[in-house]
Amino acid sequence: MLKRSPSLTEQVKSYLKQRIIAAEFEAGRIPSEADLASEMSVSRNTVRDALSRLEMEGFVVRRQGAGTFVNQHGLLVKTRLEEIVPYEILIREHGYEPAVHLLQVEERLADPPLTTALNLTPGQPVIAVQKLFLADTQPVIFNQTFLSPHMLKRPYTADDFSGPIYQFLPKFCQQELAYFFSEIVPLIAPPWLVERLKLPSSPAALLSLQEVGYNQDNEPIIKASSYFRDDLLRLRLIRRQGQ
Amino acid sequence: MLKRSPSLTEQVKSYLKQRIIAAEFEAGRIPSEADLASEMSVSRNTVRDALSRLEMEGFVVRRQGAGTFVNQHGLLVKTRLEEIVPYEILIREHGYEPAVHLLQVEERLADPPLTTALNLTPGQPVIAVQKLFLADTQPVIFNQTFLSPHMLKRPYTADDFSGPIYQFLPKFCQQELAYFFSEIVPLIAPPWLVERLKLPSSPAALLSLQEVGYNQDNEPIIKASSYFRDDLLRLRLIRRQGQ
DNA sequence: CAGTGGTCTAGACCACGGG
DNA sequence: CCGTGGTCTAGACCACTGG
Numbered sequence: 001m002l003k004r005s006p007s008l009t010e011q012v013k014s015y016l017k018q019r020i021i022a023a024e025f026e027a028g029r030i031p032s033e034a035d036l037a038s039e040m041s042v043s044r045n046t047v048r049d050a051l052s053r054l055e056m057e058g059f060v061v062r063r064q065g066a067g068t069f070v071n072q073h074g075l076l077v078k079t080r081l082e083e084i085v086p087y088e089i090l091i092r093e094h095g096y097e098p099a100v101h102l103l104q105v106e107e108r109l110a111d112p113p114l115t116t117a118l119n120l121t122p123g124q125p126v127i128a129v130q131k132l133f134l135a136d137t138q139p140v141i142f143n144q145t146f147l148s149p150h151m152l153k154r155p156y157t158a159d160d161f162s163g164p165i166y167q168f169l170p171k172f173c174q175q176e177l178a179y180f181f182s183e184i185v186p187l188i189a190p191p192w193l194v195e196r197l198k199l200p201s202s203p204a205a206l207l208s209l210q211e212v213g214y215n216q217d218n219e220p221i222i223k224a225s226s227y228f229r230d231d232l233l234r235l236r237l238i239r240r241q242g243q
Numbered sequence: 244m245l246k247r248s249p250s251l252t253e254q255v256k257s258y259l260k261q262r263i264i265a266a267e268f269e270a271g272r273i274p275s276e277a278d279l280a281s282e283m284s285v286s287r288n289t290v291r292d293a294l295s296r297l298e299m300e301g302f303v304v305r306r307q308g309a310g311t312f313v314n315q316h317g318l319l320v321k322t323r324l325e326e327i328v329p330y331e332i333l334i335r336e337h338g339y340e341p342a343v344h345l346l347q348v349e350e351r352l353a354d355p356p357l358t359t360a361l362n363l364t365p366g367q368p369v370i371a372v373q374k375l376f377l378a379d380t381q382p383v384i385f386n387q388t389f390l391s392p393h394m395l396k397r398p399y400t401a402d403d404f405s406g407p408i409y410q411f412l413p414k415f416c417q418q419e420l421a422y423f424f425s426e427i428v429p430l431i432a433p434p435w436l437v438e439r440l441k442l443p444s445s446p447a448a449l450l451s452l453q454e455v456g457y458n459q460d461n462e463p464i465i466k467a468s469s470y471f472r473d474d475l476l477r478l479r480l481i482r483r484q485g486q
Numbered sequence: 487c488a489g490t491g492g493t494c495t496a497g498a499c500c501a502c503g504g505g
Numbered sequence: 506c507c508g509t510g511g512t513c514t515a516g517a518c519c520a521c522t523g524g
Contacts, residue, residue: 007492007493007494008493008494009493009494042494042495043494043495043496043497044495044496044497045493045494045495045496046493046494046495049493049494063502063503064501064502064503065501065502065503065504066502066503066504067503
């Protein structure tokens with residue numbers, strides 16, 4: 001427990017997470033911050049940072065004066081929408097075996113809303129990537145992603161898009177995806193989505209995520225639309241008091 | 244800038260937020276952490292905590308080696324789903340004048356799913372509260388909240404439910420709402436919702452939030468279902484890399 | 487290279503919980 | 506009352522950005 005890079009805080013966090021998942025703590029009670037600090041020979045602040053993140057993620061609850069405890073409810077639910085997670089993982093955590101079909105990778109002209117969202121000049125092309133995610137052979141997520149080819153630092157083939165876009169970006173564009181800005185939109189599946197997702201009944205309600213991704217310099221770099229079958233997947237979220 | 248409670252961090256945060264909104268920073272550049280610290284005579288850690296929160300909320304971006312900057316994109320969007328915010332505020336920030344109709348407050352028997360969610364024993368009653376939120380006289384949110392009457396420390400009247408439930412809880416139950424655990428569900432409005440929300444067309448897609456609220460002791464205390472007209476309101480979210 | 491944010495430490499005091 | 510988490514300080518070193 002002395003290396004750098006994962007940060008110390010990160011190491012402490014994953015160590016504790018591991019012990020929590022292994023149910024190593026009696027009655028869900030986690031040792032005091034001071035004890036953990038001396039046990040791992042780090043400062044109490046480092047332990048506190050790690051515990052804060054675990055609390056944000058719903059793994060523990062802290063009560064002033066009483067102690068820190070495992071959050072049984074939070075443990076049951078692993079996938080939370082406020083975190084960017086590969087859709088494969090989301091599918092697996094719902095109990096299905098995930099698969100991805102790369103449907104299409106093509107360059108085309110950006111339409112005006114896309115031009116605005118990505119800060120392009122009119123008439124510029126975009127790369128459009130379409131993917132279909134399966135859960136145990138059933139289609140569950142349709143995803144369409146757009147990015148500007150002028151970010152590319154080296155040539156690509158369609159196959160390079162088979163993984164998550166935020167793994168493509170560092171490799172081919174020397175960009176990092178810092179965050180997504182997402183709108184959650186319910187909709188009645190239009191015919192083309194009924195067909196793509198092989199929806200059993202129609203009309204069917206779908207959840208859609210309309211998002212713009214930003215890099216570290218806070219510039220919009222990708223636009224993505226995803227459509228979820230809600231009968232097989234459920235998006236979850238922890239909401240806290242603001243301020 | 245020396246009082247206690249709100250915490251120093253909180254004071255620094257709202258001071259900076261204020262200056263950001265007033266666009267007081269040249270070219271969106273925020274002074275260095277060291278400068279801010281000495282300017283306000285607090286430690287750099289306190290400044291950093293405040294900036295971290297502002298970053299989480301999308302108000303600023305930080306770049307190692309470069310500096311801290313106002314996030315223009317984040318400023319445009321004020322209401323974020325991961326924060327518990329009164330629906331009135333959400334409606335106002337969408338540009339409408341909010342209003343609330345308290346439709347019903349009644350005690351009834353808890354059905355089995357509710358019994359499970361709130362950890363009740365079968366046959367126990369619950370208080371059911373129904374509210375309708377209007378945006379400029381148009382119905383936009385229908386909300387139904389359930390809580391167990393055995394938490395009540397003193398008698399209530401229906402009117403006591405006219406504000407947000409998390410203002411009722413401290414007063415009447417000596418409980419604090421720590422967080423909501425929420426599922427986001429799209430649905431096709433059933434007839435009773437078409438009627439309640441006066442939906443102009445049918446079938447219409449709605450967004451629904453199915454949530455369970457927990458207190459500081461991590462016990463479930465309320466269950467709430469909300470239904471949003473998505474043509475008037477849009478739920479937004481910032482998603483970041485996990486880990 | 488100087489200046490920035492990122493991480494970590496050691497120590498202090500406070501507010502609250504529960505016995 | 507003691508032990509817990511909550512807050513804050515002062516100082517250190519590192520990694521990175523930009524000129």
